[in-house]
Amino acid sequence: MSLLYNLCLKFYTNCIDFLFPASCPLCCAPVSVHGELCADCWTSFNWIGNPKCEKCGYPFPANLDLGEKPLCPTCLSGQCVLDFIRAACVYDGVSRAAVLPFKHSGKIKYSCFMSRAMLWALRDMNEKPDLIIPVPLAWRRLRHRGYNQAVLLARPISKALGIKMDLDSIHRIYKPDMGHKNAKERAENIRGVFKVIHPEKVKGKKILLVDDVMTTGATFAELRKVLQKAGASEVYGVVFCRVVRAI
Ligand SMILES: [Zn+2]
Ligand SMILES: [Zn+2]
Numbered sequence: 699m700s701l702l703y704n705l706c707l708k709f710y711t712n713c714i715d716f717l718f719p720a721s722c723p724l725c726c727a728p729v730s731v732h733g734e735l736c737a738d739c740w741t742s743f744n745w746i747g748n749p750k751c752e753k754c755g756y757p758f759p760a761n762l763d764l765g766e767k768p769l770c771p772t773c774l775s776g777q778c779v780l781d782f783i784r785a786a787c788v789y790d791g792v793s794r795a796a797v798l799p800f801k802h803s804g805k806i807k808y809s810c811f812m813s814r815a816m817l818w819a820l821r822d823m824n825e826k827p828d829l830i831i832p833v834p835l836a837w838r839r840l841r842h843r844g845y846n847q848a849v850l851l852a853r854p855i856s857k858a859l860g861i862k863m864d865l866d867s868i869h870r871i872y873k874p875d876m877g878h879k880n881a882k883e884r885a886e887n888i889r890g891v892f893k894v895i896h897p898e899k900v901k902g903k904k905i906l907l908v909d910d911v912m913t914t915g916a917t918f919a920e921l922r923k924v925l926q927k928a929g930a931s932e933v934y935g936v937v938f939c940r941v942v943r944a945i
Contacts, residue, residue: 723807724796733810744788746819746940754783755819757942771945779915780907780922781932782823785940786815789911793939797910801847809850812910812938816851817858820936827906827934829899830856830863833917834892836872851938852908861906867896868924884916892921894928901929912940 720729722736729736749758751770758764772778787793799805800812832848840846849865856863871891879887894900907921912935922933 723805723811733807734814735811742792743815744790744792745815746785746787754778754780755785755940756945757788779919780935782825782934783912783915783918783936783940784816784819784823785912785937786812786819787939789913789939789941797939801910802843804844806845806847806850809847809854813851813854816908816936816938817855820855820859823934825904825932825934826859827861827932828903830859830861830906830908831868831921832863832865833907833909833921834865834868834870836870836891838872848909851910855906855908855936864899867894867899868921869893869895881914881916884914885919888916888920892924894924897928900925903930904932905930905934907933907935909935909937910939912937914941 720732720734721727722729722739723733724739725736727736727738746755746757749760749762749764749768750756751758751773752767753769753773756770756772758768758770789797796805796808796812800808830852832846832852835843835846835848849863852863869892871893873887873891905925907918909917912918918933918935925933
């Protein structure tokens with residue numbers, strides 16, 4: 699029975715591959731695996747490797763030898779917005795050109811390569827989180843956009859790591875867009891927008907927050923504040939790309 703099932707599944711998969719051959723989600727060049735980037739698109743991203751800050755993942759110049767577990771000045775001074783942060787790549791022209799349509803124009807198929815890259819970025823996470831929480835969208839924005847891009851990224855990560863995803867413990871109040879604001883304005887704009895409505899679900903838990911972009915870290919900082927107040931023990935974060943400013 700299972701042999702027949704496997705043969706049928708293989709036949710079905712071959713038919714799908716024949717009718718819809720795998721192509722790069724960004725440039726449509728042929729690729730071997732559905733949802734994966736072609737070599738040219740892959741190399742155009744500024745992926746974050748080593749050396750990087752042990753705690754927040756800030757990338758250091760390749761030729762800098764800072765020892766085995768280097769820390770950036772922000773983390774050395776104890777001002778990291780979360781207990782651990784990883785980003786797959788740097789926010790630049792290339793990642794921006796992928797993130798904007800993913801977020802605003804329905805290019806949800808990008809979630810496949812983005813979440814895979816985020817899983818790769820998490821490979822040196824020592825602690826296993828208890829819960830994965832995608833950064834919530836306000837209901838009004840969700841209704842307008844039709845989907846929360848952070849949920850699309852969190853779902854495959856949750857599945858791959860075998861960690862439950864929580865979508866209803868935190869409520870987000872609607873506030874106009876934060877675009878083009880400085881760090882101080884972003885922090886003020888985000889203050890008070892998150893409310894933990896199920897504190898019993900996060901109490902004592904190690905939580906991994908998932909988002910598409912980290913700009914100043916104001917969103918993560920605000921979420922950590924409300925989660926810690928609700929009793930969460932540790933708060934980590936992973937994003938597809940992060941803004942990297944000179945420090
Ligand atoms: Zn491509
Ligand atoms: Zn750091």
